[in-house]
Structure formats: C-alpha cells, structure tokens
Amino acid sequence: METKQTDIKLKSPVRCIVKLGGAAITCKNEFEKINEANLITVSSQLREAMIVDDFKEQQVLDYNSFVVIHGAGSFGHFQASKSGVHRGGLNQPLVKAGFVATRISVTSLNLEIVRALAREGIPSVAMSPFSCGWSTRERNIASADVSTVVEALDSGFVPVLHGDAVLDESLGCTILSGDVIISHLAAHLKPQFVVFLTDVFGVYDRPPAEPNAVLLREIAVREDGSWSVVNPTFEDSDKQVEISVASHDTTGGMLTKISEAAMIAKLGIDVYIVKAATEHSLTALSGKLRDEIPEDWLGTVIRYVS
Amino acid sequence: METKQTDIKLKSPVRCIVKLGGAAITCKNEFEKINEANLITVSSQLREAMIVDDFKEQQVLDYNSFVVIHGAGSFGHFQASKSGVHRGGLNQPLVKAGFVATRISVTSLNLEIVRALAREGIPSVAMSPFSCGWSTRERNIASADVSTVVEALDSGFVPVLHGDAVLDESLGCTILSGDVIISHLAAHLKPQFVVFLTDVFGVYDRPPAEPNAVLLREIAVREDGSWSVVNPTFEDSDKQVEISVASHDTTGGMLTKISEAAMIAKLGIDVYIVKAATEHSLTALSGKLRDEIPEDWLGTVIRYVS
Structure with missing residues (x-):
C-alpha cells in the first residue's frame, strides 16, 4: 500500500x-x-x-x-x-x-x-x-x-x-x-478520538425501530480485536453471545459498524457513535467523553481495554 | 520539481x-x-x-x-x-x-x-x-x-x-x-495541440476593441523562444518591432498570452487561440488546422518553425 x-x-x-x-x-x-x-x-x-x-x-x-x-x-x-x-x-x-x-x-x-x-x-x-x-x-x-x-x-x-x-x-x-x-x-x-454522527442514538442490540431495542452504551475491544458489550450488562449471559454471533448482519448493519469501529479502537483511539445535532453529539465532539462518560449521555462508546 | x-x-x-x-x-x-x-x-x-x-x-x-x-x-x-x-x-x-x-x-x-x-x-x-x-x-x-x-x-x-x-x-x-x-x-x-477558447477572435496587435486592431493570424516560434508574426505580413517593418518590444503588456495581455503560448509551441505543439462557441473554435478543436489553415478561419495559430 x-x-x-x-x-x-x-x-x-x-x-x-x-x-x-x-x-x-x-x-x-x-x-x-x-x-x-x-x-x-x-x-x-x-x-x-x-x-x-x-x-x-x-x-x-x-x-x-x-x-x-x-x-x-x-x-x-x-x-x-x-x-x-x-x-x-x-x-x-x-x-x-x-x-x-x-x-x-x-x-x-x-x-x-x-x-x-x-x-x-x-x-x-x-x-x-x-x-x-x-x-x-x-x-x-x-x-x-x-x-x-x-x-x-x-x-x-x-x-x-x-x-x-x-x-x-x-x-x-x-x-x-x-x-x-x-x-x-x-x-x-x-x-485523539473518532466521532460517527448518525441518525440514531448509537448502536443497538437489534434494529433501533424494533420494540425493546437496547442501546449498547459501551463496548470494550481487546488486543486480539474481539469485543464485548460492557454496558449495559446483560443479565442473560446468552444475550452477549447472541449479539456477537449474529450472522449475516441482520441487525441493521450493527455488526459491520462495530467491527469497523473496533479496528479503530484497537489503535487506542476512542470511537463515539452518536445522534447528530443533539446535545450528545456536542458532548462527543468536544472530547469530554475521554475523561468521563456522563450518566445521561446517550450514545455508544467503543474503546480499547488492555 | x-x-x-x-x-x-x-x-x-x-x-x-x-x-x-x-x-x-x-x-x-x-x-x-x-x-x-x-x-x-x-x-x-x-x-x-x-x-x-x-x-x-x-x-x-x-x-x-x-x-x-x-x-x-x-x-x-x-x-x-x-x-x-x-x-x-x-x-x-x-x-x-x-x-x-x-x-x-x-x-x-x-x-x-x-x-x-x-x-x-x-x-x-x-x-x-x-x-x-x-x-x-x-x-x-x-x-x-x-x-x-x-x-x-x-x-x-x-x-x-x-x-x-x-x-x-x-x-x-x-x-x-x-x-x-x-x-x-x-x-x-x-x-498534439492546445486550444485556448476565449471571448475574442484571437490575438490582436492592440486591444481588440480599438479601431484598426489587426488579428494576428499566425505567429512563428523559433528554437530560442523568440517569435514573430508571419501572417499578416506588415508592410511597415517597424510594426513587427513595435509588437515585439511593447513593454509592460499594455496591449491587453497580448504579450503575456503570446509568451505563454510560445513556450508550448516551442515543444512542437501547435497552439490555437480562438473565439469560443464559433465555427472557428470547432475547426480548431477538431484538429483540422494541423494540416491546413483555411483562408476564412479566424483565430491565431502559434507554432514552432525549425
């Protein structure tokens, strides 16, 4: 290249x-x-x-x-x-x-x-x-x-x-x-960080329009490129597996999005996926999320954990 | 470079x-x-x-x-x-x-x-x-x-x-x-050739709007980069000198235009300066001028002579 x-x-x-x-x-x-x-x-x-x-x-x-x-x-x-x-x-x-x-x-x-x-x-x-x-x-x-x-x-x-x-x-x-x-x-x-401005609040566990869709607030990416949802913590441990193995990207492009973001996060760069033109996007763009993610912030953070 | x-x-x-x-x-x-x-x-x-x-x-x-x-x-x-x-x-x-x-x-x-x-x-x-x-x-x-x-x-x-x-x-x-x-x-x-489409019929011996402005139909460029008007042939030999030495480009950008075109012509590439959106521009763009310049063609040809 x-x-x-x-x-x-x-x-x-x-x-x-x-x-x-x-x-x-x-x-x-x-x-x-x-x-x-x-x-x-x-x-x-x-x-x-x-x-x-x-x-x-x-x-x-x-x-x-x-x-x-x-x-x-x-x-x-x-x-x-x-x-x-x-x-x-x-x-x-x-x-x-x-x-x-x-x-x-x-x-x-x-x-x-x-x-x-x-x-x-x-x-x-x-x-x-x-x-x-x-x-x-x-x-x-x-x-x-x-x-x-x-x-x-x-x-x-x-x-x-x-x-x-x-x-x-x-x-x-x-x-x-x-x-x-x-x-x-x-x-x-x-x-220092990458922000994806989109038309939904972040990455969900299923197409956001579906009832009971859950916003994935924080995803941890490991050295080997694998990732897992760390917030929310799903009581049903099968749920985590379900998200990870969902094949053919039937969940509204979620897996593709996470995989691409995970590749960036693996470099040690925080990735924020957030709804454009909201207070949450302004917070993300300002870089404040690098220090602390406020409780009321809506979006998905994808970051590297060593 | x-x-x-x-x-x-x-x-x-x-x-x-x-x-x-x-x-x-x-x-x-x-x-x-x-x-x-x-x-x-x-x-x-x-x-x-x-x-x-x-x-x-x-x-x-x-x-x-x-x-x-x-x-x-x-x-x-x-x-x-x-x-x-x-x-x-x-x-x-x-x-x-x-x-x-x-x-x-x-x-x-x-x-x-x-x-x-x-x-x-x-x-x-x-x-x-x-x-x-x-x-x-x-x-x-x-x-x-x-x-x-x-x-x-x-x-x-x-x-x-x-x-x-x-x-x-x-x-x-x-x-x-x-x-x-x-x-x-x-x-x-x-x-093979370069065409400049402009808003006048070509290069003149003085600003084209002036009375008695003469369209320079053919300019010959020599090995050393010097150039002279070969058509029309000015009976008054001082005229040729006048065009060549006109300083500070008072003739409506003519000298700059000719100098730049001469640099291209020196490479053996014909340059045609012609009024856009006329039959003359179509003739120039078609490449026909490389063989012969028709009597009724209006424009300026700048070419290398060995």
Missing part, C-alpha cells in the same frame, strides 16, 4: 476525525436533498468543538485538528447502484456514465458541506478522494496519499473528504466508502 | 488540451454567473471534436484524449483579490477565509462545467489542483503529481482542472492560474 508514511509528520496532533453520516445530513428518502437543519446544527457544533482555550484564557479556534468525512446519503447512491459502479467494468458505457454521475452527485454534496462549514468560520477545504489519487485493488485501498491531507492540516485547514467513486486496479472502478477512508486516516493520522 | 516523470506512460497519446477561458464561459461583469449559452455550445463542440472514425467506419467517441482546464472568470476572482490570496499569508484570518471562499467559488464553477460536459455524454471528472496536491514555491509549480491525471486519462475519462488557490511553500498560499497548469500539463503530456 502506497501511503507515504515518511511524510506523516504533523505539526500538531489531530484531535478528531468526524464522520457526518449520510443519513444524518441528507434526507434519506428524497433524491439529492440535504437535511439543512441538521447540517447547520452539525456545522455549528463542530465550530464550538474546535474552540480551545489558549494560555491567555482567550478563546481561539483550534482549526487544524479536525478532519471531516461525510457519507453520501441520498446523493450518489442512486447513480452508483443503478449503474453498478461498485462492481467495476469501466469499459461498459453505463458503468462509466454512472461513475461520472456518482462523482457529480457526491461532489455537489461535498461542496454544500464545505460551504456550510465555511459559513461557521471553519476553514474547510474539499479534498475529493478520486482527485487526491486514492485508488483501490479488489475494493481495498491500494494507493492513498495522506500527505496532501497532512499538508492541508499543517496549513490550518479542515480537510473535508467523502465516500467517492474511485479507480480500482483490478475491477476498473468501485465505490470507496467514507468508513473505509476513516479507518485509513485514523491509522495514519492517529487522532 | 516533483512531477513523477517516470509514471507518465500514457496508454494512448493526448490529442488536445483545451482551455475554457473564464471570459468565454462566465459573464465577466456579473458575480458568479455562468454564460450558459456559451457553455452548452462549447460542451457540444467538445463532444463533436472527440468523435473519431474507427476502422469499421463507425463513429466512436475518442474520449481519452482530451484534458480540459478552465479559468475562473466571475468566479473566484472577487474572493481572491479582495483577500489577497495570491500574495500569501495564511496566518492572517482574512487570507485564510479568502482561500476557503476562493476554492468554494472555483469548485462550484468546476462542478457546473463537469455537469455540462457530462450532459453531452463526455466522461468528465473533476480534478481540483489543490486536492490533487499541486503546490507552488514563490508562485512557481513546486509539486504537481501528473500521475493522477494520467490514470484518469488511461481509464477513459476527461480530467477537468481549473485555476485554484493552492499552498505555496514560501508564501503560505497563492493562486495557481489555469494557464500555468496548461503549460505544465502540455510539457508532460505532450498533446
């Missing part, structure tokens, strides 16, 4: 990588529709979270410590799935046209997010993975030059990346998801 | 690098206003120019042989000049905000151009120079990884780049003009 490891010498450490989930910032069921209210609140919360007190007790914006990645939501998905961009085959006119249409859709969302952040005074800069030269091989990252992201951070900007259609060495093309980008950046930039 | 020369092994040669001048595709005096009619015609002409007859006498779109670069026109210039982005100084809040605003403005124009080209069936992909990691040192290109452009070309896409705000190693930041990008790409991609 070509990642230019040697170039990664950040002037100051990255504080947070934040994922704006597609479901949180767009209206899922309306074609290319932004959830304006959420986006405004999310941008405002990000600004608040970036303010740090300096030694003179003046408030300064600690801009250079955040990276934003967003999903596609109701942008891109339609164009990508209809043409099968994720399966590759650029020699097929439909796939090639789908690639172009997908990129137009996701970059137009990206532009609006950069604009919303800039309106809050955040020095956001679009960094589209395809343009940055990110590419895959069999859908795994093959080339991702993190140095351009580092240079933007070092210059005091907040890079804004997104899930994108990219070239794939074996398939021709595919979709690189925002979550894969986060894992990659987390491994190389070593942020 | 970090250009990854070794990576430049194109599957097929680049046919044309085309510059969509800011004045041709935007309304110069209206803030962030696209010249829709021109953009539609330009896109349609580009599509027509990309069609080549294959050996079966079927028309096929020879997509992978064009690179598009556009200027900013009424996008970006206001934001950039008001904040002084070209002078650098990212530690000043106004410059940093101007950098962000400039990029938002030029990337929104870029998105609309990519969209207009895609509507014509051209597989256009946005490649923003800042995102691509292009940077400067004292305003000269310091790093420009052409390999991402090459990969896009090799996959059959038409990369669309633009003048952009970029990081500068000594100044902090500056503006990288579309014309500088073209010179750089021309030197590395070695296209």
